Amino acid sequence: MHIPDNFLSTPVWATLDAVSIPAVGLMVKRAGRELEDTSIPLLGVMGAFVFAAQMINFPVGIGTSGHLVGGALLAFTLGAAPATVVMTAIIAIQAFVFQDGGVLALGANVFNMAVAGVLAGYLPFWMWAARRKKAAIFLGAFLSVMVSASLALGELLISGVAMPRPLVLVSMALFAMSALIEGAITISVVQAIERLNPGLVQKPEASNWRSLAVLSGVALVLGLVGFLWASSAPDGIQRLGTQLGLAAQTSFHAPFADYTAFTFDSAWLRRATAGLAGLLLVYAVCVAFGKMIGRRRSA
Amino acid sequence: MHHVLMDQWSQGSSPLHARDPRAKILALLVFLIVLATTAPNAFSALVIDAAVLLAGILIAGLPPISLLMRAAVVLPFSLAFGLISWLAGDRLRALGLVEKSYLSTVAVLLVVGTTPLPLLLSGLEALGTPRLLALVAQFIYRYLFVVSEQAQHLRLAAACRQGRERQRRLGFRAAAGALAVLFARSYYRAEGIHRAMMARAFSGKFALFRRLQFRLSDGFFTLAVTAFLILVRIQ
Amino acid sequence: MTPLIEVRDLYYQYEDGTQALDGVNFTLNVGETVAVFGANGSGKTTFVLHLNGILRGQGHVRVCGIEVNKDTLVRVRSKVGVVFQDSDEQLFMPTVLEDVAFGPLNLGLPSDQAIATAKTALAQVGMEHALGKAPYHLSAGEKRRVALAGVLAMQPEILVLDEPTTFLDPPAQRNLVHLLESLSQAKLIVTHHTRFAAALATRAVFFEKGKLVADGPVDEIVQRFNWIYPALDAADLRYSAQRRF
Numbered sequence: 001m002h003i004p005d006n007f008l009s010t011p012v013w014a015t016l017d018a019v020s021i022p023a024v025g026l027m028v029k030r031a032g033r034e035l036e037d038t039s040i041p042l043l044g045v046m047g048a049f050v051f052a053a054q055m056i057n058f059p060v061g062i063g064t065s066g067h068l069v070g071g072a073l074l075a076f077t078l079g080a081a082p083a084t085v086v087m088t089a090i091i092a093i094q095a096f097v098f099q100d101g102g103v104l105a106l107g108a109n110v111f112n113m114a115v116a117g118v119l120a121g122y123l124p125f126w127m128w129a130a131r132r133k134k135a136a137i138f139l140g141a142f143l144s145v146m147v148s149a150s151l152a153l154g155e156l157l158i159s160g161v162a163m164p165r166p167l168v169l170v171s172m173a174l175f176a177m178s179a180l181i182e183g184a185i186t187i188s189v190v191q192a193i194e195r196l197n198p199g200l201v202q203k204p205e206a207s208n209w210r211s212l213a214v215l216s217g218v219a220l221v222l223g224l225v226g227f228l229w230a231s232s233a234p235d236g237i238q239r240l241g242t243q244l245g246l247a248a249q250t251s252f253h254a255p256f257a258d259y260t261a262f263t264f265d266s267a268w269l270r271r272a273t274a275g276l277a278g279l280l281l282v283y284a285v286c287v288a289f290g291k292m293i294g295r296r297r298s299a
Numbered sequence: 300m301h302h303v304l305m306d307q308w309s310q311g312s313s314p315l316h317a318r319d320p321r322a323k324i325l326a327l328l329v330f331l332i333v334l335a336t337t338a339p340n341a342f343s344a345l346v347i348d349a350a351v352l353l354a355g356i357l358i359a360g361l362p363p364i365s366l367l368m369r370a371a372v373v374l375p376f377s378l379a380f381g382l383i384s385w386l387a388g389d390r391l392r393a394l395g396l397v398e399k400s401y402l403s404t405v406a407v408l409l410v411v412g413t414t415p416l417p418l419l420l421s422g423l424e425a426l427g428t429p430r431l432l433a434l435v436a437q438f439i440y441r442y443l444f445v446v447s448e449q450a451q452h453l454r455l456a457a458a459c460r461q462g463r464e465r466q467r468r469l470g471f472r473a474a475a476g477a478l479a480v481l482f483a484r485s486y487y488r489a490e491g492i493h494r495a496m497m498a499r500a501f502s503g504k505f506a507l508f509r510r511l512q513f514r515l516s517d518g519f520f521t522l523a524v525t526a527f528l529i530l531v532r533i534q
Numbered sequence: 535m536t537p538l539i540e541v542r543d544l545y546y547q548y549e550d551g552t553q554a555l556d557g558v559n560f561t562l563n564v565g566e567t568v569a570v571f572g573a574n575g576s577g578k579t580t581f582v583l584h585l586n587g588i589l590r591g592q593g594h595v596r597v598c599g600i601e602v603n604k605d606t607l608v609r610v611r612s613k614v615g616v617v618f619q620d621s622d623e624q625l626f627m628p629t630v631l632e633d634v635a636f637g638p639l640n641l642g643l644p645s646d647q648a649i650a651t652a653k654t655a656l657a658q659v660g661m662e663h664a665l666g667k668a669p670y671h672l673s674a675g676e677k678r679r680v681a682l683a684g685v686l687a688m689q690p691e692i693l694v695l696d697e698p699t700t701f702l703d704p705p706a707q708r709n710l711v712h713l714l715e716s717l718s719q720a721k722l723i724v725t726h727h728t729r730f731a732a733a734l735a736t737r738a739v740f741f742e743k744g745k746l747v748a749d750g751p752v753d754e755i756v757q758r759f760n761w762i763y764p765a766l767d768a769a770d771l772r773y774s775a776q777r778r779f
Contacts, residue, residue, distance in 0.1 A: 004400045005335065005403035006396060006399035007396065024429075025429065028429040031431060036503060037434075037504050038503070040431070040505070041438055041492040041496070041626060042489040043435045043438070044435050044437070045446070045488055048442035051447065052447040052481060053450065056450060056454060056474050058474045059470065059474075068478065085432055086435060093416075093443075096419065097416065098372075099373060099407060099408065100372075103407055104332065161380060162386075163383060164387065167383065184471075188479075189475055192475055196483045303671075415628075415629075415668075416628070417632070437628055441627070488620075488622075488623060491618070491620055492623045492624075494588055494618070495624040497586075497611070499615075499636055500608045501640055508632050508639070
């Protein structure tokens, strides 16, 4: 799920870099308001924990094993904004120190896992933790993996990376399995943590169902965008990508020229807007969600 | 372990090690962007890019074979996707994927191999990364290997108590328990760090430990690399 | 002469109601090295955490004449330096130099002065060669010395060491003894390692269930409470086998 450099087309990684910077900046500001510098070691050690936890294998049937990704768990124990900060730091370290994921692709990986993944994970928890805790935790963990993986797949497809349909379906099935494993692991770990010290798990307010209507729609969009992109005919997505000029196919000789071309071509611009709107919609939703948490907390 | 190697490499002393991290980060970004926008079949440009990297490796005094092998971690991904693209008829993309993602990885390794991570983080912070983010990353790196070792010990201890001859992996509940213990230990470790910080009169904000000085040589380095790469690209 | 540390009627209760400190009275004078003995959970570490205000209970704690309360914390913490048991928790900065400079920076020294002070402290403990090293790469003994340097850099008048021999092999323990002997500060050493304590301390106190029940010469306390470090001969082994934990 960590996309290396040169897998995504230039407009895609550049857009995601441009989108991630303010998104992460917003979450950093939120986290900064919620926490003091004295909490920085806690965030750091928890990040180290997630890294280390990824090394512990959980058996899930014959020959397969999964491991914790951790975005949702961080959100449930530290809160959404701190979790984004920690995940961003983790992804950056993975890219630089372990060459797991690209540097130009940091925007994409951070957006998928630290922003969208964490928010998609925290949303069910925030809404339902008071009433149906186990289900909320499981759903949150499930969504965090599902959304981040689907977004990654969608970004690859829209960049024009060839993926025949059966491969896409197999990938989605694998994502779903990983997501289920994440849900199972997260639940058992959260329960074990609560037995040790209940204060370590976040307690969202008792009733947030006033925003339920809007936010159910949000959850639906987040899930749908991911599913829609990857599960519909990959060739269709590729064609869309080519039409949008995001996937430069044969004219490699002057990609810079292509880049300047699309700023002048108004028809292309309309199509590009439509295509990128999907990405930006997800981002806008995350920002709105973040602001809504802010309003609730300060109320 | 890998990190030990990287730490060793980055503690060396060469003209490249001595450069301000900001200069190296900027040069890296230029390289990556130029590479990303280079056509997969512009072989002369790619060969020159590779030569630049190799020159960097030699100037830095890093072991070339070791570094080039380390960069091969990206190959399983790129070869797999490349194969699919090749079979789908998009040979150019297949080629581009493999050669460019490998070169990108070598470039990143070169920079990280000549810059200790705390210094790299200072450079990123000076270039605009939020302080909270840089500090969190600094602490993650500090405790990464400590907690990983703990995780290994927990796995080993649990595996020893398993009683099942054939299975080396933990049962699901055992693994969850191990994670919970690791979590708790990490949390209490954070409390211990907090006490140690307070004991040394921590006043609420981490003071800036100024270690960067952007010199003329750094500016010259970045400009020279940038100009060269762009020239190569344009040809 | 004003005592360096004065503790009068100190009481402290945990959240669950356990009385961790039950009326402790203690004095530390200039030039003294005092060993703190007691079973695990008897209140030794809790006591130590009151000396620099990390915990605040009922009663009086005065450090170098300064009453410990929430307004005097920075001053107090510059007077009493604590070396904790877990060096990994104490060395939390990315490099040795940066960690040792942490204290001076907090006390308001400008960057270059803090670095100079840190280098001096590192030289005092014999770790000046490790300036740029990451703490992860140091041995237990080296980490202990760097932790001590981090405390010395703040130029305290009192050193408190909590189980300083933990994880140290015998040569490292010997080195630590020599190093501590060379330091002029008054010292409080919490330890199970009676021989280590006897090498450095003239006086010892004994904690039992939150109370300080004895105060006297090291040998006397050790004899009285049978706080011996078991020698491996048959008589002692038989005796140890009979003891209950």
